[in-house]
Amino acid sequence: MATLIKDGTISMNTCPSVSAFAAAVGKMEGEGPLANCFDYIADDVTLGESSWEKSESKLQQIAFSTALSKGNFSEKNIDVLFAGDLLNQCVSSSYGARDTEIPFLGLFGACSTMAESLGLASVFVDSGAAVNAAAVTSSHFCSAERQFRLPVNYGGQRTPTAQWTATAAGCAVVSPHGNAPYVRAFTIGKIKDMGITDANNMGAAMAAAAYDTISRHLCNTNQSIDNFDLILTGDLGKVGRDILMELFKKDNVDISEKHKDCGIMLFDPKKQDVHAGGSGCGCSASVLCSYILGEIRQGKLNKVLFAATGALMSPTIVQQGESIPGISHAVELSSC
Amino acid sequence: MEMTNNEYDKLTKKMSPDTKLYKTLPKAFFIGGLICCLGQALFNLYTFWGLNEQNARSVTSITLVFFSALLTGLKLYDKIAKHGGAGTLVPITGFANSVVAPALEFKTEGFILGTAAKMFVIAGPVIVYGIITSVLYGIILYLVQLGG
Numbered sequence: 311m312a313t314l315i316k317d318g319t320i321s322m323n324t325c326p327s328v329s330a331f332a333a334a335v336g337k338m339e340g341e342g343p344l345a346n347c348f349d350y351i352a353d354d355v356t357l358g359e360s361s362w363e364k365s366e367s368k369l370q371q372i373a374f375s376t377a378l379s380k381g382n383f384s385e386k387n388i389d390v391l392f393a394g395d396l397l398n399q400c401v402s403s404s405y406g407a408r409d410t411e412i413p414f415l416g417l418f419g420a421c422s423t424m425a426e427s428l429g430l431a432s433v434f435v436d437s438g439a440a441v442n443a444a445a446v447t448s449s450h451f452c453s454a455e456r457q458f459r460l461p462v463n464y465g466g467q468r469t470p471t472a473q474w475t476a477t478a479a480g481c482a483v484v485s486p487h488g489n490a491p492y493v494r495a496f497t498i499g500k501i502k503d504m505g506i507t508d509a510n511n512m513g514a515a516m517a518a519a520a521y522d523t524i525s526r527h528l529c530n531t532n533q534s535i536d537n538f539d540l541i542l543t544g545d546l547g548k549v550g551r552d553i554l555m556e557l558f559k560k561d562n563v564d565i566s567e568k569h570k571d572c573g574i575m576l577f578d579p580k581k582q583d584v585h586a587g588g589s590g591c592g593c594s595a596s597v598l599c600s601y602i603l604g605e606i607r608q609g610k611l612n613k614v615l616f617a618a619t620g621a622l623m624s625p626t627i628v629q630q631g632e633s634i635p636g637i638s639h640a641v642e643l644s645s646c
Numbered sequence: 647m648e649m650t651n652n653e654y655d656k657l658t659k660k661m662s663p664d665t666k667l668y669k670t671l672p673k674a675f676f677i678g679g680l681i682c683c684l685g686q687a688l689f690n691l692y693t694f695w696g697l698n699e700q701n702a703r704s705v706t707s708i709t710l711v712f713f714s715a716l717l718t719g720l721k722l723y724d725k726i727a728k729h730g731g732a733g734t735l736v737p738i739t740g741f742a743n744s745v746v747a748p749a750l751e752f753k754t755e756g757f758i759l760g761t762a763a764k765m766f767v768i769a770g771p772v773i774v775y776g777i778i779t780s781v782l783y784g785i786i787l788y789l790v791q792l793g794g
Contacts, residue, residue, distance in 0.1 A: 361754040461751030463718050464768065465727025465734050465743045467670075470663040505651035506658065514658040521647055552661040557647060 312436040318498040319530035326435040327488030328428075328643070329442075330381025333600035334372040335592070336451070336477030342577045347600035349376045355452060355477060363401055366450035366479075369592070370395070370406035373479035373599070374446050381483050388412050388483070389440035392430050394423035394447045395591050396454050396475070403446070412444075420620030421516075421545050422499060423447040424480060424595040425639035428616075429496035431484040432641065436493075441486065448479035449590025458509075458625055471511040473547045474584035476576055480595025482603065491606040491614075495642040497527040501622070503635040509628050513550025513573075513586055516619035519636035520546060521557040524565075524617050527640045535565050539611045542602060544594035544618030544638070545573030547587030572597035572618075594618040606645045614643045670731055677726065678733025685710055685737070707738055714739035718746040744768040 312320050332349045340351030350372050359365040370393070378385065391410070393403035394417035407414050419426040427445035434440040452462050454475040460466055484493065502519040520543050528534060535541065546554060551571050558565045572594040573587035598616055605611040617640040628634060649657075688709050692702035717723040723743045727734040734740055745765055752764035766773065 456751055460768065461747040463721055463724050463743075463750060464747035465718075465724045465730070465740065467728060467731045470665060504649075504654040506655075511658065511662060514662065518647065518649075518654065525647075549658075549662050553657060556657055556661065557649075560647075560649075 311438065312433045315495070315530050317526060317530055318500065319527060320429075320433060320496045320498070321531070322432055322436040322493050322495060324436050324486060325492040325494055325644075326432050326484050326486055328482050328491045328493065328603055329485040329488035330377045330383065330483040331481065331599040331603045332373050332376035332380055333478065333480045333596040334369050334376065335479075335596050336369070338582065339476055339478050339576060339588075339596065342582060344576060344597065344601050347604060348596065349373075349380070349600070352477070355450075362450055362453035362456065363397060364405070366395065366397070366402040366448050366453050366477075367406040369450065369477065369479040370402055370446055370448040373448065373481040373595075374406070374444065377444070377446075377481040377483055377599070381485075383442065383483060385410050385412055387442050388444050390415060390431070390434055390443045392417055392427035392443065392445045394418055394427055396420060396449050397457060402448050402450070402453070406446075406448070419499075419637060419639065420622050421449070421589055421591055421593060422618040422620030422637050422639050423591045424598060425544065425616055425618035425641050428482055428484070428493070429498070429639055429641050431482070432493040432496055435484045435486055442483055444481060444483045446479065446481040447591040447595045449475050449477070449592035451475045451477045451590075454590060458623065468585055469510045470585055471508070471513065471549050472585045473512055473545065473573060473587050473589035474577065475590040476588045476593035476596065478576070478590070478592030478596035480592065480599030482599055489607060490609070490645040491603050491643040492646070493641060494644050495527070495531055497523055497530065497640040499523045499637040499639040501635045501637055503633055505633045507628065507631070507633050509623060509625070509634065511549060512589055512621040512623070512634070513547040514553055515621040515623070515634040516544075516636040516638065517546055517550040517553035517557065519638040520544075520550070520554055520617055520619045523638040523640045524615065525561070527615060527617075527642065531642070535563060535568055538568055538613045538615050540602075540614045541565055541569045542598070542614055542616045543569065543571045544620070545587065545589040546571050546619055547573040547589065548579075549586045550619070575601075603643075606643055609645050612645045616641045616643060673729050674731040674733035676733070677730035678736060681710070681734065681737045681739055710738050711742040714742035715746045718743045719750060741769060741772070
C-alpha cells in the first residue's frame, strides 16, 4: 500500500506496472527526432474537427484508446481515469472522456500534469483504490495559443526564450501486475515562485520547481543522481535546463550527463523552429509514453526519474502584474 | 535552494539568450522598406491612372490593407511577419493583420460573440489611445492658435 516516506514523497510498496502506454502527436511533432516512437501521427493540425479544442480532445481520445488496445483492456477494465490539459476548465479532457463510462478525475498541473496523473494513478492502484487506473494528458499548439497568447495567424515575433506548445497527447495505464516499467515512488511538487513575470520564459519559471522536486525526491528516498540512468524533466527547454544545471552546480552536483528534457527531445532544434524547445502537457506525455517507457520496458533504461514541470500561468493574473508560479511532480520508474 | 528572487532573476538573465539584433534589425528594415516601396509604387500607379493625390493615397492604403487581410487569411502573413518583425507590424498592413487574425481565429464562437466581439482584441488599444491622443492634440492646437 502506498506509504508516505516524508515531505511529499510516497513510496509504492507493490510497485505497480505501467502495463500499457501510447502517444498521439501532431504533424510537426511527427517530423521530429522521435517520429518512429509514436503510435499515431496526425496528417493535419485540425484532425478533421471544426475547432482547435475539439482537435485536442480527439488527440487525447486517440492516445487513450490506443493505450487500451495495446494493453488488451476494455473501458470496463479502467476503474478511474486521471486526465488533464492546459485549457480552461480542462475541456479537452472532459469532452474527450464524455463518451466513456469511466469514473473521471480532471487535473490541472499545467505541463506537469502527466507526472501528476501518473503518480495519482499509481497511488490508487498501489493502495487498492483502483485495479487499473489510466493517466492521460494533452495539449494543442493552436488551442493553447488562442487561450494564453495571440491568434495563430497574428504576425507577431516570438522571443528566443519562448517555447512551442506541442500538439500531442500521451496515455499510460497503471495495473497491479504486468511488464516493466514499474512505478517505485512519487514526489508531489510544491509551488515555487521565484518572481519570474515573463510569460515568454516558462523554462525559468519552472526550473526552480524542478530543482526542488528532484533534490527532495533524492533526499527523501536516500538516493543520489548516480542511482539513476536518466533524470527526465518535463519541458524546461534550453533556458530552463541551463538554469537547472546551475542550481545543481551550487550544490556541487553535476546532473548534465544524466539529464534530458522532453521539451528539447521532442523537436529538432536545428530543423524545427521552436526557439527554446517544446512545452505543454502533451510534450512530456508524448515523450514519456513512447520513447522513454519503451526504453524502460526493453531494459535499455533501468531507472528513470520523470519530473514533469508546469508553469501555472494565468494570462489574467500575469496581466495584473503577478509572477508565474512553477510546479514539478516526480515519478520514479524502473525496469525491475 | 538558498537563493533570493533577485539572484534567481540575475541567473535567468544570464541564461536567457538575447534577440539577435544583427539579424532582426536588417530584416525588419528591408521587409518594412519593401512594404513602403510597394505603397509608393501603388501610389505612383494610381496617380498615373489619373487619380488625384488625396484619392490615390486612400486607394493605396485600401490596397495594402486588402493584401494584408488576404495574406492573413491564406496563413502567409504570420510567416512573413516572423522575419519582418516591426517591419510588418508598423505599416498599415500590420494593423490589418491584427484585426483579421482574431476575426478568423474566433469565428468558431460565432459571428457575433466570436468574430465581431474579438475582432479588435489586439487593435482595440491602438484605436482607443489613437483617438484619445488625437483629441488631446486637437485641444492643444486649439489653445496654441487661441494664444497666437
